Amino acid sequence: MAVPTITMTMLGASGSGKTAYLHGMYNRLSSGVQGYYLYTIDPDQDLDLADHWSLLRRNGTMPKATSEEPRRYDFIFRRGMRDLVEIDCTDFRGNAALDRRGSAADVHLLEQRLAASDSIVLVLDSEHVAQWVRAGTPGSLDRDDDPMEIARFSRAISGVFTARKREGGPSPAIVVLLTKVDLLSGLTGMTAAEALVAVAKNLGKLVPALADDQAEGVTVALCPVQLGNFGAARLERVDSRAINPKNLHLPIVFSLRHYLTEGIARNQEAIRELTAGLDSSRSELAALSRGFMGGFFQGARKTAAQLEIERLLTQGTVTNAMLQQAQEKCRELDRELRGIAIYRDGRLLTD
Numbered sequence: 001m002a003v004p005t006i007t008m009t010m011l012g013a014s015g016s017g018k019t020a021y022l023h024g025m026y027n028r029l030s031s032g033v034q035g036y037y038l039y040t041i042d043p044d045q046d047l048d049l050a051d052h053w054s055l056l057r058r059n060g061t062m063p064k065a066t067s068e069e070p071r072r073y074d075f076i077f078r079r080g081m082r083d084l085v086e087i088d089c090t091d092f093r094g095n096a097a098l099d100r101r102g103s104a105a106d107v108h109l110l111e112q113r114l115a116a117s118d119s120i121v122l123v124l125d126s127e128h129v130a131q132w133v134r135a136g137t138p139g140s141l142d143r144d145d146d147p148m149e150i151a152r153f154s155r156a157i158s159g160v161f162t163a164r165k166r167e168g169g170p171s172p173a174i175v176v177l178l179t180k181v182d183l184l185s186g187l188t189g190m191t192a193a194e195a196l197v198a199v200a201k202n203l204g205k206l207v208p209a210l211a212d213d214q215a216e217g218v219t220v221a222l223c224p225v226q227l228g229n230f231g232a233a234r235l236e237r238v239d240s241r242a243i244n245p246k247n248l249h250l251p252i253v254f255s256l257r258h259y260l261t262e263g264i265a266r267n268q269e270a271i272r273e274l275t276a277g278l279d280s281s282r283s284e285l286a287a288l289s290r291g292f293m294g295g296f297f298q299g300a301r302k303t304a305a306q307l308e309i310e311r312l313l314t315q316g317t318v319t320n321a322m323l324q325q326a327q328e329k330c331r332e333l334d335r336e337l338r339g340i341a342i343y344r345d346g347r348l349l350t351d
Contacts, residue, residue: 012123014094017179025248119255130187139205154209173258181224200341215346221254222341
């Protein structure tokens with residue numbers, strides 16, 4: 001089975017923690033988590049990311065936010081020594097999805113990028129999510145007063161789904177990434193676990209376009225992550241002793257799981273079509289074999305039918321093998337995603 005390539009795009013308001021997450025995720029996974037590893041394809045980029053993380057470890061300097069020039073990373077994600085997926089990941093500045101067309105080059109680039117994405121990561125700052133939880137998880141956040149810019153990002157994502165549905169293409173995975181979850185407990189008055197349960201049960205009110213009962217065809221994972229226990233939402237420098245990464249690999253695991261699931265559905269449909277074609281060819285061959293007339297032309301038709309049957313059988317064997325491999329990988333990834341809230345068509349599948 002060939003190693004697939006997933007196009008992943010990150011969205012989030014300025015200061016939500018996209019860039020810091022990417023650096024933390026890479027550092028954590030390049031050292032290995034539960035047998036999973038992530039490396040940049042470009043070795044120089046590996047050194048750049050390592051240097052930025054070293055600054056954080058040595059003196060607490062957080063990575064700088066993305067500028068108007070998007071940052072692209074080409075990763076390879078492995079399980080042990082086995083390549084699972086190549087990831088084409090691009091980090092855009094927070095306002096790239098919020099500015100008007102023509103105001104900056106990255107606005108148009110982001111629009112193009114979203115249209116081709118297999119996975120879209122919507123990054124929400126837990127400082128603002130905690131305020132929403134503390135207010136009783138209200139629905140229909142006021143667009144003018146929402147620092148997370150959920151309405152604007154939801155509009156961009158829903159446009160992708162509309163286009164895919166029109167074109168008959170596969171739907172992208174959606175990851176709602178809660179950064180800085182170390183803040184949840186102190187800002188909500190709950191335990192972090194209680195606050196996350198409240199978010200999971202009411203996600204349809206926070207991001208209705210993605211997780212309410214009208215979100216047909218949408219698959220979402222709610223991934224809470226943190227770099228450490230820093231105790232404040234936006235700091236340029238933190239206490240490096242408080243670094244304590246959690247769950248940083250799960251968005252990639254879920255994105256791969258969703259990609260394979262979409263492929264399984266396509267392979268199952270292909271097998272159904274192959275089976276129908278095989279039945280048709282066998283019926284044709286049987287009818288030709290019962291005939292007594294036709295001479296040379298009937299013999300040629302029988303040969304063609306036999307060749308078509310052989311082709312369909314070979315293709316069916318290959319497709320079945322691909323299906324079984326994908327299903328086995330999905331079972332493996334499911335074990336890693338255990339406990340993560342996942343939604344399909346607006347319905348919470350796991351608690």
